[in-house]
Amino acid sequence: MAKKKVVKQGAAKKKALKRSPKKSPARAPSKRAPKKKSASFRVNRRSKSVKPDASRPISKAKPYDVAPLGAMPPYAGPPLGAHISTAGGAAAAPPRADLIGATAMQIFTKTPNQWKEPSITADEAVVFRTALAASGVKFTTSHDSYLINLASPDPAIRDRSIDSFSREIERCNILHLDALVSHPGNFIDDRASGIARNADGITQALETHPGPTRLLMEGTAGQGTVIGSSFEELADLLNQVPAALRARIGICLDTCHLYSAGYDLVNDFAGVWTRFDDILGLDRLGCLHLNDSKTPFGSHKDRHELIGDGSIGTGPFAKIINEPRLGHVAKVLETPKGDDMVTNDRRMLRMLRGFADANA
Numbered sequence: 001m002a003k004k005k006v007v008k009q010g011a012a013k014k015k016a017l018k019r020s021p022k023k024s025p026a027r028a029p030s031k032r033a034p035k036k037k038s039a040s041f042r043v044n045r046r047s048k049s050v051k052p053d054a055s056r057p058i059s060k061a062k063p064y065d066v067a068p069l070g071a072m073p074p075y076a077g078p079p080l081g082a083h084i085s086t087a088g089g090a091a092a093a094p095p096r097a098d099l100i101g102a103t104a105m106q107i108f109t110k111t112p113n114q115w116k117e118p119s120i121t122a123d124e125a126v127v128f129r130t131a132l133a134a135s136g137v138k139f140t141t142s143h144d145s146y147l148i149n150l151a152s153p154d155p156a157i158r159d160r161s162i163d164s165f166s167r168e169i170e171r172c173n174i175l176h177l178d179a180l181v182s183h184p185g186n187f188i189d190d191r192a193s194g195i196a197r198n199a200d201g202i203t204q205a206l207e208t209h210p211g212p213t214r215l216l217m218e219g220t221a222g223q224g225t226v227i228g229s230s231f232e233e234l235a236d237l238l239n240q241v242p243a244a245l246r247a248r249i250g251i252c253l254d255t256c257h258l259y260s261a262g263y264d265l266v267n268d269f270a271g272v273w274t275r276f277d278d279i280l281g282l283d284r285l286g287c288l289h290l291n292d293s294k295t296p297f298g299s300h301k302d303r304h305e306l307i308g309d310g311s312i313g314t315g316p317f318a319k320i321i322n323e324p325r326l327g328h329v330a331k332v333l334e335t336p337k338g339d340d341m342v343t344n345d346r347r348m349l350r351m352l353r354g355f356a357d358a359n360a
Helices: 001-017 088-100 123-133 155-173 191-208 231-239 257-259 270-281 314-324 343-354
Strands: 041-043 050-052 081-085 104-107 139-143 179-182 214-218 251-252 283-289 330-333
Touching: 001 343, 041 123, 050 231, 088 104, 088 123, 104 283, 123 155, 123 179, 123 270, 123 343, 139 155, 179 251, 179 257, 179 283, 179 330, 191 231, 214 283, 231 251, 231 270, 251 257, 251 314, 257 330, 330 343
Parallel strands: 081 104, 081 330, 104 139, 139 179, 179 214, 214 251, 251 283, 283 330
Antiparallel strands: 041 050
């Protein structure tokens, strides 16, 4: 009997438990961080209006929302300018060049880190050339995509590179640009074979797209397996292009690349240009990129710096502005832009123009 009673009590206890409501376990405090409000504005929850919050930083101004240019030192030399954004279309670039007092500009005709190849219509080209004619720009070059590697041993990458390079030349010709700057590729496997592949890719593109734009192969800093860090290698590359096409090709040199590749612009300025003239000829020099270097001499690294803030210093740039042998060469800044697209370029161009002997 006692056993049955225990069982009945146990059953009764279970029934009681089933009938009683379950209590939810206590929740642990949330560890999630509270939602952040806008960095620059405070929201009124009742009216849902948005008001500026003086206690928080205001967002940056638009990249071209700047004061007028103001007076610049007089300058009668060859075209001098900077890389200019084409955001919103190529026709937006010439007035932006005027904002910094540029007489030369470099642009991208496409997004440089994408394979997507846009086309430029005849109407778009007319709008661009109209804007260019209304500006103070006298020399315009494009810079091709960073993805292109005409020297690649990989057939798929090389074919895609040749197509992209050809489309770039096509766009430049439609826009009637003076030049197209192109980096030699990375050979990956064998240097001589890579140079031959690079020359063949150039040949294919130029044969397919005749036009007014001059191709300028840019000297490199010598990083990794990249081609073109020496004058001799650039000459070898050009000489492997058929003579009939060679007249359409020149050279672009970058001061940062030169210095990093071992050409001492600080201590042997005159000697660097004499050597270039002996190997390639100064008549082939179609553009100079003016950049100081974040890294020391001979580093083989491509790290641009504002002029005067890097390892090259202002001295060689003052000499470049006044060097008679470079009097025919357009010069373009590729220095860091800073908080907007105007202020640093204005400061650099004002400095460079001030180096001219007439302003000394």
